[in-house]
Amino acid sequence: MAAKTRGTPPTTKAAGSVKRPSAVAKSKSPASVDSKPEVRIFVSYSHVDVEAQAKLNTHLAPWRRDGVKVWYDENIEPGAELDAEIARELRQAHIFVALFSPAYLDSNYCWNIEYKRAMGRRARKLMRVVAVVVKPCGWKQTPAAGFKLLPKDGIPPERWSSKDAAYVNVAQGIGEVIKSVRRELLAKSPKPSRAMPKPGSNKSAAAKKIVPTPTVKPRSVTRNSSK
Numbered sequence: 001m002a003a004k005t006r007g008t009p010p011t012t013k014a015a016g017s018v019k020r021p022s023a024v025a026k027s028k029s030p031a032s033v034d035s036k037p038e039v040r041i042f043v044s045y046s047h048v049d050v051e052a053q054a055k056l057n058t059h060l061a062p063w064r065r066d067g068v069k070v071w072y073d074e075n076i077e078p079g080a081e082l083d084a085e086i087a088r089e090l091r092q093a094h095i096f097v098a099l100f101s102p103a104y105l106d107s108n109y110c111w112n113i114e115y116k117r118a119m120g121r122r123a124r125k126l127m128r129v130v131a132v133v134v135k136p137c138g139w140k141q142t143p144a145a146g147f148k149l150l151p152k153d154g155i156p157p158e159r160w161s162s163k164d165a166a167y168v169n170v171a172q173g174i175g176e177v178i179k180s181v182r183r184e185l186l187a188k189s190p191k192p193s194r195a196m197p198k199p200g201s202n203k204s205a206a207a208k209k210i211v212p213t214p215t216v217k218p219r220s221v222t223r224n225s226s227k
Helices: 047-059 061-065 082-092 102-106 108-123 163-188
Strands: 039-044 068-071 095-100 128-133
Touching: 039 047, 039 082, 039 108, 039 163, 047 061, 047 095, 047 102, 047 163, 061 068, 061 163, 082 108, 095 102, 095 108, 095 163, 102 108, 108 128, 128 163
Parallel strands: 039 068, 039 095, 095 128
Antiparallel strands: none
16 A cells, blocks of 8 residues: 655745744743852861861761861861961851860860950851860860850760760751851842933833824814805
């Protein structure tokens, strides 16, 4: 059986009459999501507690992927001046996290320089300070006793059911501070200004549509003379 051939329809539309999606419509991207402001965390710790610092950094991984920068002195490049780099990062940080331990409280640099400098910035409302008890120590005999510590109730990780459970609690607590800082940064960020109208563009539409009324000349009336 011969195959049927499709004939040309009797009436075809011109090529130009076919509606095609415009280039603008094709390039239209989905609504952009507002980028979150970067939050910077300065981690202060004694090098004796490097294991606790690494553990905390691991549990903060979801926040690091969410745009939070976690800084500690191991990030300093070789050849850089230690004091200058530490002072610069501390000034730029939004959150100061101190890892309390016997070695931290005994360290002149950790306690008398980094921690006290951070508390000074906190007093000027320039920084949040969070103390994390990573080992049993005498923090209750310090001014830090007047603040809420992490993990919950300042109980060190070794007294929890597992160290990971303690660090999960720490990461959750720091996460709440991160969200609070982000809200403050968003509130302070400048809002986009509205475009100013062009000169003369503020005329009302009614004024633009006014058409002058044509003048009608009176018709001359001719009367037949009775004379």
